[in-house]
Amino acid sequence: MTERPAVPGDSSFAHSALEPTLGADLPPRWVGWRRQVLALLTVLGCLGLLALMRWVAASPSLDVVLLTSTGAPPSVLTTSVPALETMIGRAPVALRNADGREVMVDALLMERSPRWQVDDAVRARLVAQQEALAEVLEGREVFVEFRNGIELPVLARPRGFEGLGLLFWPLAALALAVYLVGAVVLLARPQGRNVVYLVVMLCQAATLLFIAVGSVRGLGLPAGFATVEPLARMVLDLMVGAAVLHAFTLHPRPLPHRQAIAAAGWLPVVVLPVLAQGGALNHVWWWTQGALLAQGVAALATISWSYRIEANPFAAVLRRLGLITFGSFALVTLGMAAAAGTPGTPGTVAAAGTLIWTLFFTSLLLLVPFLSRSRMALRELAMLAGISTIAVSLDLLFVALFSLGQFTSLTLAVFLALGAYAGARQWILNQTIGSEVLTTERTFEQLYRVARELQKQPARYSTLVAELLRELFEPLEVLRLERDSPRASVVGGGAALVVPVRSGRGGGRPLSLVLRFARRGQRLFSRDDARLAERVVDQLKRAVAYDQAVERGRNEERLRIAQDLHDDIGARLLTLMYQAQTPEMEDYIRHTLLDLKTLTRGLAAASHRLSHASAEWKADLTQRLTAAQVQLGWSVEFDRDVRLTVVQWSALTRVIRELVTNSLYHGHASRVDLQMALHGTRLTLAVSDDGDGRAPEGWAHGLGLGGVRKRVKLLGGEVRWRENGPRGIVCEVLVPDFQTPDEDG
Template identity: 45%
Template sequence: MQASNPSALGKPPASGMQPVAWPSIESILQRPLNPPRWLGWRLRAMVLIVVAGLAGVLLVAHWLAAQPKFPLALQATPHGEVRLGTADYPTLQRLEGLTLLSIAVESPDANGRLHTQVAPVNSALLQPSGRWIMAPQMRQDFDRLHQRMGELLGHWSSIGLVVQLHFQNAPAETVLIAPRGWSGLSPLFWLTSGLALLVLALGSSVLLVGPHWRNAGFVVLALCQCVQLLLMGVELNLEAFTPMWLVSLDVRLRMACDLASAAALVLMAAQQFTPSQRAMRVTALAWLAAAGLWLQCQDLCSPAHWWLVQLGCTALAVLAVLMAGQAQRQAPHPLTLVMRRMLVISIVTWSLLTLALWLGASRADLSLQVATYGVITWEVFVTSLVLISPYLSRSRHVLQEFSLLAASGTIAASLDLLFVALFSLGQFTSMTLSLFLSLGLYLSFRRWLLTRLPRPDEVTMEQVFQQMFRIARQVERQPDAMHDALVRLLRDLFDPLEIHVACGQVTEATLRGNGAILLVPVPCRARGGRDGHTALVLKHARRGQNLFTAEDARLAHRIMEQLHRALTFDEAVEQGRSEERLRIAQDLHDDIGARLLTLMYQAPSPEMEDYIRHTIQDLKTLTRGLAAQSHVLSEAAGEWKRDIDHRLSVARCELVWRMQSDVDVHLTMVQWSALTRILRELVSNAISHARARTVEVSLTLADDCLTLSVSDDGQGTDPSVWAHGLGLGGVRKRVKQLGGSVRWLQHGPQGIRCEVIVPSFVGAGSGHAGTGAGASGFGADSPGQFSH
C-alpha cells in the first residue's frame, strides 16, 4: 500500500476548470457504504439459527437430566486410586474419605439366579475426555473402565439403579444412583452452553453480514469453539457415567475441532495477502495436512499420535504467524498485527498446556487436574479471543485492560500447573501462590505496559485547537483549501497509513472494517468551495500499527463539529462586515460625495475645482472598494493602474507599469486595503516630495511571494537619514499587516526605490481565481507584462 500524498488531495481547481472528480467512498472501501440492514432473509436466518441453537441446548440439557448422578464426589489420589469426597445426603457422609475399588450391580439371569456385574474404578474413569490422555496405560484403562461402566448402565431405568460400592478395608455399601434431574445440572453446563450460543450467534452474524470466503476462517473457528464448549459442559456433568459412544465421538470431534481451528487460522492469515496462487496453495496444503492428521490419528491410540496432533496444531499456528508477519511487511494493516499478537499468545498458552499435560502424566491426580481445569482455562481463553475479535475497535482502554487481565489469568493457570507438577504443592497452596505472583506481575508492569502502547494523544488538544483556528481562517480566505487543511490536521492527529478524499454523504464519523477504516465527514460550507458532500477516508492508524476506536471516531466528530461551527460563525461575521461596509460606502457616496460635488461647482478657482475633483475620484475608488464583495488581483491591479495614471497625468508625470503573476488570486479586504494605501502613499511621496518626472511601478506574484516596487527619478536623499513621519510609518504598518517587509533604497544617480516583499501571500489569505495575470487584459505589451 502507498500512502496518499496529502498535498495532492485538496488541490483546488483554477477558475474555469472542471472540479476535481473525487472517487466515491464505495470505490475506496470496495464495499457498500451502508451495510445491509438486518431485515428480510438475514434477520430470519439469524433468528432461526439462534432458536435452533437454543433448542439444541435444551435438548442436551433434557438428555443430561435423565442421566445418572453419583451421590458422592469422587477424587483422584496421586497413586491412581479413587477416594470418596463430600456426599449429597447426610446418610452417606460416613463414607467420605474411603477408597473406592469397584461398583457392582446384581441382576437375575435367565434361570432366575442373581448375577453380579463388577466395574473396577480408578482415576482413569474420572478423566473428562480421552483427548487429553497421553499415557498409553491410562488410555487403555479409560476405554476399558467406561466400557464396563456402560455394561452396568444397561440395567439403568428411569427410577435409578441400586449398586454396591466396594471399598478398601471397609464393608460394601448399597446406594441408589438416581437420575440427575434439571436441578442437578451444574452451573458450569449453563455457562459453557451460554458461551457456545454466543459464539454460534457471532459466527452466524459474521457469515450473514459478509457471505464471502474471507469470513470463512472466522466462521470455522467460531463453530469449532462452539462444539468444544458444548462437549466440555456435557462431559463435566456426566463424570464417570459417560456413555461409550460419546467417549469415542468426543475424541474424534475434539481432535477435528483443534485441527480445523489451526487450519482456519492459516486461512485467516492468507486473507491478508492480495489474492495470489501462492497463498491459496499454502491454505489448501494446511487443510490437507489437518485432514491427513485427523484420519491418521483419529483414535489417539498411541502417545506418538497424541504428540503428532499437538505438534501439528502448533505447526499450523506458527505457519499462520509467519504468513501474518509477511503480509504485515508487504502491506501494513492493524488487524494483521493484532491477529499475529493473538496467535503468538495462543501458541504460548497451547504450549504451556501441552507441557503441563506431559509433566503431569506421571501423577494421576495432577493429570486429572490439568485435563479438567487446564483445558477449561484454555477453552475460555480461546472463546474470549473469538468473542472480542469483531469488537476490537470499541474501546482502546477496555481492550488493553482485558488483554492484560487475560494474560495474567493465563500466567496464573500455567504457574499453578507447573508448581503442582514440579514441587508437588497442594492445590490450594499452588493456586494461592500462582494468583499472588500473577497479580504482582500485573500490578508491577501494568503502568509500564500501558505507557509503552501507542496512544492517540501525541498531538495535544491545544495544538488541535490552534490548527482548527488556522483552518477556519484559511478556509475563510481560501475556501477550496478545506480538504488540504483537514488532511494535515487528521494526519497529525491519527498518523494514518492512507488518507483519501471521497464523494459521499456521511452524517458522522464512523468506523469500518472493525476499526481499520475511519470515515470523517467534511464540514459543509454555505459559500464558496465545491458543491456536494465529501468525506475523508482514513486507513490504518499509527502507520498500520493500531486500530481506530470509538473514542477516535468521537474525537474526529467533535473536531469536525467545532470546525463547522467556527466556519458558520466566521461566515456570519463576514456577512455582517460586508453589509456594514456596503452601508458605509453608500453613505459616503450619497452624503459626502454629494457635498463634494456641490463644493466643486461652487469652487472659487480652477485649482480648487481640480483639487475637489481629485478628492471625489479618490472617494469613488474608496467606496467602490468597500462595496465590492471580493477583489481579484488582476481587477484590483487595473483599478490601481487607472488611479495612479490619472494622478500622475495631472502632475505631468509618466507612469511605467509592470505586472507579472503566475496565478490570479482573490484578495481579502485587508490585503486590498493595505496595498491600495501603500501604493497611494508611495505615489504621493514621489509627486509631492521627490518631484519626480517618471514613476515606475512593478508588481510581481511568483511562487506565493508578492513583490511590489515603486521607483522614481526625483530629488530624493539618502533614505538612511530620513525622519519617518506619518506617511512612511503608515506604509510600514500596512506592510506589517500583510506579514511582509519594506525597505527604501537609492535608485540610480537620483531617485528612490521602495521595495515591499510579502512571502506566503497566497497561502496567507487568498484563493485561486484564474490561471494567470495574462488573462486580465490591461492592454499588455506581452503576456504578464503591463506598461504605460
Template identity: 55%
Template sequence: MPGTPAAPSPLPEPGLDDDHPVFGWRRQVLVLAAVLGCLAVFALARWLASTPQLGGQWQAGDGGHLELRLDQEKTLQVVAIAAPGLAPQPVDALLLHRWPRWQVADAAREQQVQQHEALAAMLSRPGGTLQLIDAGGGITDVPVAQRGYAGLGWAFWPLVGLALLLYLFAVVLMLAKPQPRKLLFLVMALCQAGNLVFIALEGAHGLGLPVGALACDLPVRATLDIASSAAAVHAFILLTHAVRWPALLAWALVPAWWAAVALGDGLPLWWLAQAACLGLGAWAVAVAHLGQRRQPNAHALVLRRLAGAAWLTLALVTVAVAGASGPGQAGGSVAAAASATWYLFVASLLLLTPFLARRRQVLREFSLLAGVSTVVTSLDLLFAAVFSLSDFASLAVAVFIGVGLYAAARQWVLQHLVGTSVLTTERTFEHLYRAARELQAQPRSHPQLLARLMRELFEPLEVQVVDRVPVRARLLGGGSALAVPLRPADDDAPAGAQPLQGLVLRHARRGQRLFTLEDARLADRVVEQLRRAVAYDAAVERGRAEERQRIAQDLHDDIGARLLTLMYQAQSREMEDYIRHTLQDLKTLTRGLAATEHRFSHAAAEWKADLTQRLNVAQATLGWQLQIDHDRPLTVVQWSALTRVLRELVTNALFHGHASHVAVSLQLEGPVLRLQVADDGSGRGPETWAHGLGLGGVRKRVKLLGGEVAWAENGERGIVCTVRVPEFASPA
C-alpha cells in the first residue's frame, strides 16, 4: 500500500550495492571516444583554416546590396564577383547570411545557397585573385587568402568545445550504465553537438565558405533537430511506461523529412521542419503529462517542465525568425542570433538534466536565468527587426520585459521546476524532536519511528523495506528514489558483519518532486541524530544500572549487615522473625535493583514466592492465578511499582482486614495489564476510607504506570482491589 512499509524485499534494490559504476573495458572505450572527438575537432579546425576566403569588412547596404568597406568613409557597392575565365556571378547581401536552416523564404534560401556555392567554386580555382564589379561597372582585384586559424572567429573554439563536452558527457552516461534512455540521451546530445559544429563552421570570418557547406545545412540540421525531438518523445514514452509502438511514428518523421527535401520544389521546407519539431515537442510534453496522471513520477514531472520550457522557447524563436524574415541584414541577424541562442539553451538543458538531483537551488537558478536570457535575446532581435527599433532601444525594451517576467515568475518557477523543500525548518525540528522523545522512551522502536519520520519529512508516494542499503543515504534513479538506512549500525560490530535493513522512498511529495542531495544529507542527519538519541539513552540506562547496583551493594553490605547483627542479638522470637522478614524484603529489593532485566514471568514467580512466605507467617493462604499471552521484559519502574503495589495490598488485607485467604489474579493480554487482589477479611465500605500513606502510595504508583485503581466490597466479606493499566507497554 502506498505510504506504508512493505514486507522486507528478498532481493536488493537495483543500484543499492554498487556505490560506483565499474567501468572495466568501458574506460578504454571512453578514452578512445575522447581521443576521436579531440582529433575530429582539430581536424575540423585545420581544414577550415586552410580554406580560401575574401578578407575585408563586408556589410549589407541599403536595398539589400553587398558592400565592402574600404575605409571609415568610403564603401564599395559590389553587384557581382568574377574569376578569370568565368562569367561574373551576381551577388547581394544574401552572401552575408550563413544559416540556410533558419532562412524562412525558400526562394531566398535557394538564391543564398547558389551565391555561396558559386563563390566557393571561384575561390577554389587557382590564380589567387577575384574581381569585384561595382554598381558603376568598375572592377577591383581582390586577393584570395587562406583563412588561417585567426579567421576561424572568436566563437569557433567555445562552440566546438561545448559540442565536444556535450558529446563526451553523453558517452560517459551511456558507458556508466547502458540503458535505452541513455542511448536516446546520447542521440539528442549528438544532434545538438552537430548543430553547434555547424554554427561554429558557418561563423568563420571572411567572405566564402567551403563547397557544399551551406548546401547541406538545411537538410542535415533539420534532420538533427527532428531526430532530437523524436528521441525526446521516445524517452518520455519509456519513462512513463506508455505504449511503445507510437515512438516509431515519431522516428518516421525523419525519412518523411528527407522525402520532402527530395521533392523540393513548392514545399515550404522551413515551415515543415519547424512544424515537425514543435509537433514532436508538444507530443513529448503530452506523453509526460498523461503518464504523470496515470502514475505520479517526480523525474518525469521535472523533465516535462523542462521540455515545456524548451518548447515555449522554440515557439518564441520561431515567431521571432518568421517575423524578421525579409530582405536585408536584419532578418539574417535575427536568424543567426536567435538560432544560436536556442541551441545553446538546449545544450545547457541537456547538460543540466542528469544533475537535477544535485544542487537544487543552483540548478533552478541556472535554468531560470538561461530561459530568461533566451527570451530576452529573442525579444531584442524581434523588436529590432519588426518594429525597426535601434539596437539600444530594442535591447532596453527586451531587458525591461525580461526583468518583469523574471520578477513575476521567479517564485513560481523555482517552486515548480524541481520542487520546494517538503517541510520548513521548524516543522522538521518538531518532527525530529517528537521522534527523539519517543525513541528515548522506547529505544527498540527505532525502525518504526524512523519509517514514520521519513514519511513525515518527504511524503513519499511509496515506501518499501529492503534488506540491503548503503551505510549512508543515497539517491536512486536520478532522484526518483532515496535509500535510507533503517537501523543505525552497531559501533562495536565489525564492518560488514551484517547488512543493514533500510527504507527505499519513492517519489517525494506524493510524486511532485525529485529527491536531491540535500534530502540525502537531511536523511543522514536524521539517522545520525536518532542514533545519538539511542546511544544517549543507552548511556543513561547504563549509568542508572551502575547506580542501582551501587545502591544495592551498599544496602546489602551496610544495612543488611546491621539487620543481621540485630537478628542474632534479638531478645525475643517475635523480634527475630520480624528482622528476618525485613532482611528478606531487603534481599528482594536489592536483587531487583541489581538485575539488568526483569522478565514478566520471572518477576511473577518472585512475587508469588514473596507473597506465599508473608501469608504463611500470618497463617493465611494464597490463591494465585497468572495469565499472560507472551513473556516480555519489564522496566525497573514497572517492576518496582508492581512489587510495592502487591505488597501493600496484601499487607492491608492481613493487618487491617485480618484476612485468612488472599486471591491474586494477574492478567497481561496485549498491552493491557489487569491485577486483582481479593480477600475474605473484615474490611467494608472502601468509599469511606481515608487514604493514608499506604493507599496513597498505591494510587501514586498505579498512576505512574498510566493506569487506574479501584476498591470495592468483595461480596459478603472482604475487599477486592482492581488495577487496570491499558497501555502497559514494555520497551519495544
C-alpha cells in the first residue's frame, strides 16, 4: 500500500459513465444537448416500439391456446372463438383456408423460437410450419379439422393490442429500458468502451423484442417472423459475446494487443451467419453455442489478465459475474442439448429456460453501471433470475438423463435451486459485488484511537485521517490531491473513493485523498463507503475544532498570566532591585527579572522558531553560568528551522533549565555541555557536566527530576541519566517522533 501525489491521467480519474467529473461540473450547454439527444432517442424508441406493436397487432391470428401432454396430441385448452368453445379438450388435426392451404397441428406448432432448436431438420420444419400457418391465417376464413371428421369454419382476425398477451408488455418495456440505459451511458461519457456497451444493450433489447413477439397469445405469428428469427437472434447473440469480449479489452484498463483480441471475438459474427445463410453450415445450433462459449472463455481470460496487470476491483467483480454468467449459460446449453429429441420433454419448460436465462443476463447488464451504487433490488433480481435459470436447466437434465416425470423433475429441481439460493445468497452477493460491511465496533474503535492521537498532535490532522481511511478500507494506494472536493464521491465505477480532507476556503492549501482499490483490490467502493468516509472526516474535524477552541482558551489564559506577571510581579521585583542592600542581592533580582522576562515572552508567543528558541536558551544559560563561573559547551544542529508550539517550547525550556540547575547546585560542576540535534522527526538532547554526581539509578526523584520526566513524556519521548566518565552525570532525552506544526503541511 503506497501513498503518493495524484498524477494527471491516472486511471483513478477514468470515471464510469454515470459519474461526474471530479471536482468540476459540466457546462450547462454540454448537459443541455445531452438531455435533448436523450429526449429524442426516447421518443424514437417509443415510436419504434409502437410501430412494432401495431405490426404485430395487425397480423391475423386464431385465439386458441393448445395444451400438450406426454404421449397425446395437442388439445384445445381455452379459446375466445365462440364456434370452438364446444371443442375445448378436443384435439385439432389440421388448419386449412379456402384456397386449400393446410398446416398440420402437432406439438411443434406451439414452439415459437427456432433459434433454440438443436436439430437442423426440426428447426427447418418449425419455420415451415409457422410460415404455412401465417399463410393459412391470411385467408381470414379458416377451417379447423378435428378428429372423427369434425370440421368447423372460424374467422381469423387481427389479434389487436389485447391479443399481444400478458408477457409481451413487460418484455417490451424491459427492452425499451435496456435501450435507454445504453443510450444514457454513452451520452453521459462518450467513450469507445461505452459505444461497445451500447452495442451490447441494443442487441439485448432486440433479443427481448424477438422473445416478446414470440410470446403473443394464440396461434399464428406475423408473416416472415419465423424465417428471420433464427438467423437474426444468432447474429445478436454472437454480437453480444463479441462486444463483451471487446469491452473487457478496454475496461477497466486498455490491454496490450486489444485490437487482435477484439478482432478474434468479432470473427464468428461475420463467418457463422454467412455460412448458415448459405446452407454450408451443418449443426448450426452447436456451432453457435460453441462460439458463444468460446467467446465467454476468452472474455474470462481477458478480464483475468487485466486484473493481473492492475488489481482493479472492478475487474475482479466483472470476473466473478462472468464466471456466474458463463456457468449459467453452459448449464442452459447442456440442458437444452440433453432434452433435444427426448420424448416427453415439455416445450414450455425449455422455452422458459431460455427466457429466464435472457432475463438473468439482461439484469446483469443493467447492473454493471450501478455496481458502486445501492441497487439491492436489481441485485436480488439478478440472483433470483440466475437461480431460476439453474432450476429450469436442472429440470431439463433430470427429464433427459434420468427419465423422471415432469412433476417429479420440476419439484426436485426447484428444491435444489432454492437450497442453493438460501445457502449461497449472501456469499454470492459478497463475491460478485464485494459489499462487505464495516462493523460499527471496528469503526468506532479506530475512530476513537485516531481522535485521541489527534488531541495530542492536532498538527497531524491530514496524516491521521489518511491512516484512519487506510485502516477502514484497506486500499492498495492512497493519492494526495491538492484540490478542493465538495463531498466524498465514488469514481472510476467504484475503483476509487475521493475524500475531501481539508478545504481551501480558510486560505490554506486544499487537500483531498483518493483511495484506490478497496480491500487490496477485492471490492468496489460504494456510496455507503462515501457516506461513511464523510461522517468519519466530519467527526475528526469536530475534534480538531474542539481542540482549537481549547487551545485558543489556553492562549488567552497564558496571555493574561503573562500580562499579570509583567505588570505585577515584574514591577515589584524592579522595586526590590532598586532597594537592594547589597550588590549580590541586586544581581540576583536582576537575573530573576531576566528569567521572568523570558518566561512572559514565551507565554505570550503562539509559536517559536527553533533557531530563535535555541538562541534564547544559549543566552540565558551563558548569563547564568558566567555568573557562577562555570564554562558552557553548546552544540545545536537541525536540518530545518521548525516552529515549536507553546507546549513544546515550554517543555524544552523547563527541561534545559532544570538539568543545568541540577548540574550547578547539586553537582557543583565547573563545566556544562549541551548538545541538541533534530534530524527529520528525531530530537535528541544531552546535558552533561563534570560535577560530583554519581550512581543516578539510586537517586530519589523529587519535584525537579519528576518534572523533567513529566515534560519529556508530554513530548512523546523518554529520558535517562547515566554517569559521565571520568566524573559527572549525563542526562539524555530522546523524542523519536517530534511532530511540529510544519510536519503535516
